[in-house]
Amino acid sequence: MGKKKIVAIDLFSGCGGTSSGLIKAGIDVRAAVEINKVATKTYTKNISAHVIEEDIVNVSGSELLDKIKLKRNEELLLVACPPCQGFSSIGNGTEDDERNQLVYQFVRLVNELRPAYVLMENVSGMSKGKGKKIFKDVLKKFDLLNYEINSDILNSADFGVPQMRKRLVLHGVRRDIYEKMVAKDMNLELPKPTNINPSSKENPEELPVWETAGSVFNLPRLSAGEKHQSETVFNHYANGLSDINKERIRHIRRNGGSRDCLPDRLVLNCHRGKQGHGDVYGIIDVNRPAPTMTGGCMSYTKGRFGHPVEDRAISAREAARIQSFEDEFIFEGTNGEIALQIGNAVPVKLAKASGEYFQWLNRKLNEK
Template sequence: MKLEERGRAKYRPLKDYDKDQVQALLLDKIKEEEKLIQNIESDFELPILDYRDDRINVISLFSGCGGLDLGVELAGLSAMIGEEEALEAFKDKKKFNDLRGNSIFHTIYSNDLFKEANESYRLNFPHVFQQELDIRKVKTFPKADLVLGGFPCPGFSEAGPRLIDDERNFLYIHFIRCLLQAKPFAFIAENVKGLTTLGKGEVLKQIEQDFESAGYKVQTKLVNARDYGVPQLRERVFIVGIRKNLNFEYIHPDPTHGDGKIQYVTLKDAIGKIEDPGDWFKGGFSPIYLSRNRKKKWNEQSFTIQASGRQAPLHPSGPDMVKLDKDKWELPGDESQHRRLSVKEIARIQTFPDWFEFFDGGNMNVQKNNRLDKQYKQIGNAVPVKLAKAMAMPLALWAKDNINTIKNNNSVLMK
């Protein structure tokens, strides 16, 4: 909730609110966003996009550098040519590029405001038209069969202020606006764990109701990336919607790794054999950084990769951190025995292939840490590729066998 401005702090979290207050606030903010939509003025016309009649054409919102998109594309390729062949090709850029056109999912349009992430996206998805524009100013979205997007999450994060009326919490309405215009058969939306508890659960409930009102059967689940082959403890919410006129029930896939299944992927598995780790963020460790453990063992999964070089977890090598007191840890021995994970290493932990390029701004006159931080930010904001693949597989397999149904239904809706 927003309180009166006091000094430099404009916002204060308010704990003593009830569900009616939360719902009233949400509805007011939705009305505000709808008024903004009505006032959009734009002469921009989309170019002719690379639609394919034999594929599920995809729109990506809040695309960032493309972790969610790449995972969905990989799922679509696995559905078409088989899991083993797709994963083998995924290791090599040329092989993957030679085969990626076979994926059932074909991305035609993406939107984001993060300049460096957009450049990374262009380097890795050269066939996709990208619109670098505030989504609130996009007047018309193209038609599509599937919409993806991890709508911005700072206002939902447990690490942030968790303000119910943070304006960033309402960008999902423009995701829904895209659904109403694009009329896809399905959508995949991703967000942070904090979304499940914000406003005593009323925020998520309102979001689900809004997606349902757009004509979709909605399934929501909190999942942990390590349960799907990602070497990282990372809990995220996946909201998946299927258009109500289709005879398909999406079910989030069961974990593939863990007790009684395939063993969890460890840091040793992911980064233990890297001969040249590349560059990493260098600098001292603040009291805030040392307020908790930042180092996992080789046989464990990484802490959540954050969108910051300075906050990157420590490499498993060297002595373990030692707890001195509540919120106080130390790095034993010389600081040279401890370093942050490198850009290449966190990309591996986020299950990006080594060939994936992350643009650093290109200005060699900018301090190296600042250039690296742009890469850390892109990677930390991304959805782990293999987690995205897992969540998209049920859609890929159904779409492969029902593409005519999808296309015929879309044709009727778009008349």
């Protein structure tokens, strides 16, 4: 069996978190599909793959094959991160949210393209929360298409990402390839952690402990509402903050980092007598991985996104670092558009870990 390289297509590519990780793993990402114009602009600024800016419903497998020009010595990896807001435990989506149906477009394109390998990332709620019924149906459809699947909830912190971000990761191989794996006594696996919880009692592989949020906060000082851009620092932009919120952030920082310490005069009416999302108005703890980045990650009022020492929410560049993007990765759009791209992205190092697994698997399968 001759050596074969992996070529990838990234569906629902967003700004390019997954593609960036796969490229770091040595995979040739040749095409992507994304409907959002601003995310596409960011993607094409940083990644050379051909991007189809279109609703995926209108994209066919034959069109994608025409773009990537797959050769006989190449194997296809089809990747997808379908919109997950309907499955998320944070949002108000339901099982009937129309965005949830987009995962079936991934299934359709797997059927049309018959890739050797498949990779999907989504929120944990897809497999054991609001989306459980849909996910079971998707697994059934993959089985009918003759794909072997392994999936689980992984924590991005276990892969060198300075963030607590639990996500569903799915690896799949076409069954004829899986039969070759069985013949070589190989199992279909998920990526192995590169980092470990510092509170773990055992660490037989002597892995380094989780990266903490403190590793990202060494950029030039920034005031709320200020933008810092230089030849070496990109997208270091902070949203503005009202005077009363500056007073709140100072008080919270001095008194433990959470809003439940606020004196009565600083408590918002909407928070009185309610628990709600307790992280809102919180300060990021530099001694732990950061909380999950969301589309509101640059807004102090939308989560535990307060800067640890400066009177502002984290900047776009700090949020991007928490998602393990390189500093050279440049985002396009307004502050709100950039925050949404960052919050929706797959952490680069998590995608890289999956990419490295498929590279390893492909090499093993091609050994004589």
